[in-house]
Amino acid sequence: MRIDLRAPIGRLWWAGLLSLGSALPLVAQDPRLAARLPSGTAIEVQRLIDLAERDNLPTDPLVQKALEGESKGADSARIIHAIEGLLGRLRAARSELGPEATEAELVAAAAALRAGALPTALDTLRSLRRDKPLVVPLSVLADLLTVGVPAEEAWRSVREMASTGATDAQFLALRDRLASAPPKAGASNLRPPAPERPPAGSPPGPAERP
Amino acid sequence: MIVSDADLVARVRRGDLAAYAELVARHRTSLERCAYHLLGNLEDAEDALQDALVRAYRAIDRCRQPERFRGWLLSILVNRCRTRLARPDPIARDLVASTAIDHAAAPDGTERASWREEIERALATLSPDQREAFLLRHVEDLTYEEIAALTGASVPALKMRVNRACERLRHLLEDVYRA
Amino acid sequence: MPDTPGQPASDQLLEGVIEALRDGVPPGNRGPERALATLAAARRRGVQVLAAAAVLILALGVATLWRPDRSRSVRFSLNASASRVTLVGDFNDWNRAADPLRRHDGEWSVTLRLPPGRYRYAFLVDGRRWMADQRSPATEDEFDTPTSVITVAN
Numbered sequence: 019m020r021i022d023l024r025a026p027i028g029r030l031w032w033a034g035l036l037s038l039g040s041a042l043p044l045v046a047q048d049p050r051l052a053a054r055l056p057s058g059t060a061i062e063v064q065r066l067i068d069l070a071e072r073d074n075l076p077t078d079p080l081v082q083k084a085l086e087g088e089s090k091g092a093d094s095a096r097i098i099h100a101i102e103g104l105l106g107r108l109r110a111a112r113s114e115l116g117p118e119a120t121e122a123e124l125v126a127a128a129a130a131l132r133a134g135a136l137p138t139a140l141d142t143l144r145s146l147r148r149d150k151p152l153v154v155p156l157s158v159l160a161d162l163l164t165v166g167v168p169a170e171e172a173w174r175s176v177r178e179m180a181s182t183g184a185t186d187a188q189f190l191a192l193r194d195r196l197a198s199a200p201p202k203a204g205a206s207n208l209r210p211p212a213p214e215r216p217p218a219g220s221p222p223g224p225a226e227r228p
Numbered sequence: 229m230i231v232s233d234a235d236l237v238a239r240v241r242r243g244d245l246a247a248y249a250e251l252v253a254r255h256r257t258s259l260e261r262c263a264y265h266l267l268g269n270l271e272d273a274e275d276a277l278q279d280a281l282v283r284a285y286r287a288i289d290r291c292r293q294p295e296r297f298r299g300w301l302l303s304i305l306v307n308r309c310r311t312r313l314a315r316p317d318p319i320a321r322d323l324v325a326s327t328a329i330d331h332a333a334a335p336d337g338t339e340r341a342s343w344r345e346e347i348e349r350a351l352a353t354l355s356p357d358q359r360e361a362f363l364l365r366h367v368e369d370l371t372y373e374e375i376a377a378l379t380g381a382s383v384p385a386l387k388m389r390v391n392r393a394c395e396r397l398r399h400l401l402e403d404v405y406r407a
Numbered sequence: 408m409p410d411t412p413g414q415p416a417s418d419q420l421l422e423g424v425i426e427a428l429r430d431g432v433p434p435g436n437r438g439p440e441r442a443l444a445t446l447a448a449a450r451r452r453g454v455q456v457l458a459a460a461a462v463l464i465l466a467l468g469v470a471t472l473w474r475p476d477r478s479r480s481v482r483f484s485l486n487a488s489a490s491r492v493t494l495v496g497d498f499n500d501w502n503r504a505a506d507p508l509r510r511h512d513g514e515w516s517v518t519l520r521l522p523p524g525r526y527r528y529a530f531l532v533d534g535r536r537w538m539a540d541q542r543s544p545a546t547e548d549e550f551d552t553p554t555s556v557i558t559v560a561n
Binding site for chain 3: 248253256265270273275277279282285347366367398401402405
């Protein structure tokens with residue numbers, strides 16, 4: 019049997035399988051989870067994945083987080099905690115970037131949020147780059163914040179570059195330049211842990227953070 | 229928790245299709261590469277790989293050394309590729325130019341794509357036996373003993389084929405490489 | 408290294424050929440998905456089996472079925488004294504055995520094709536020690552192990 023999944027009929031066949039799968043939640047557990055996690059953990063992770071699916075969020079990043087935890091020998095509580103945090107960030111990213119955002123964009127946005135970017139920074143970038151993918155700018159922002167480039171400098175650089183229609187290669191070059199530069203006098207190279215949620219009424223981007 | 233190939237094979241024998249999917253995912257890079265280089269085009273490689281994987285699943289009880297599942301699977305795939313190559317009306321080779329390496333850290337992408345095209349052309353000029361022995365030995369990293377077990381050829385014969393393949397590739401690619 | 412008699416032990420031309428052949432496979436081979444679909448259909452005795460197959464195929468192949476042709480080759484390398492190194496990350500289900508590195512002139516390396524995106528990963532040395540990639544940015548890690556991140560451009 020040869021099924022061309024690119025053809026309309028192939029897609030229908032595929033969609034039929036998926037709908038059957040979703041109709042049977044007990045059977046529809048991701049086999050990777052069942053194969054690698056203790057059953058109790060797998061069930062809890064699947065519950066979070068079902069929530070993500072309901073909210074139109076990508077689920078594979080959550081599966082990867084679970085598998086990463088398993089591979090690194092983390093216990094169940096830690097794995098669940100990590101997935102819950104990621105789910106919250108993906109939800110915030112979706113809220114800012116909208117329904118058209120791709121999985122890769124949401125993953126990069128979640129990383130930027132984790133590193134300390136404020137949700138509204140995502141919206142600013144989206145409006146500056148309407149027709150271009152945001153994966154690289156967001157990922158570069160996350161990298162800069164993670165390695166300790168002062169938030170103001172990181173955000174200003176990324177925002178300015180986005181406003182000039184820079185290419186992905188230019189963003190990556192910016193990251194390499196800033197990330198390898200020694201910290202400026204008086205600038206802290208250590209950042210406090212990123213809050214899971216920004217305080218209400220926070221300014222729009224990391225540039226404005228104190 | 230690392231599940232070995234042998235454990236997964238045991239689960240497949242009990243009818244666990246998910247375990248088979250895990251085995252396939254584990255080895256698909258090697259399988260895709262082997263089929264593509266043996267047949268020279270993606271369409272044939274896809275058909276051969278599908279055929280081999282279905283046959284392997286149905287013959288899983290005959291996998292005598294489950295810990296060497298990859299070699300066993302490769303042997304089935306190689307046989308499927310041979311069958312396709314032996315068709316009376318061989319399919320014209322479509323020497324697909326690989327996409328250039330253009331990761332940000334690799335600025336010489338264009339040159340590398342051209343180099344790959346030359347390699348594909350040179351590989352296509354080898355006899356099927358030589359190409360198969362060379363790929364299994366040096367690209368898939370099997371030992372001569374493993375290749376002998378899966379192809380039925382003797383170790384000395386295989387060494388001869390690999391040596392001839394190396395000589396021919398050197399001869400055909402020397403000028404391009406120097407350039 | 409090719410073991411052709413009469414040739415120098417370090418044959419750079421053939422090393423280059425082998426490296427290119429290991430890396431140079433175009434994406435888009437859906438043979439595995441088609442095979443699993445065939446097997447699942449053959450076992451179609453009940454709806455539950457079929458549903459499981461759908462999820463199974465989804466898990467294995469969703470990245471491949473719609474894998475864009477924008478995938479890029481990415482070379483990962485590490486200088487480390489070790490007997491075995493594997494690359495483990497978001498791109499291989501954090502499978503500790505899926506992508507072993509090969510040693511050449513003291514350097515371990517492997518090349519993968521990845522679609523555009525941001526990927527977390529680490530090296531696993533001798534099956535027990537996690538190492539970050541010094542050539543890529545480090546990233547946060549909820550599990551207290553060194554982890555790197557790579558961004559593949561569009």
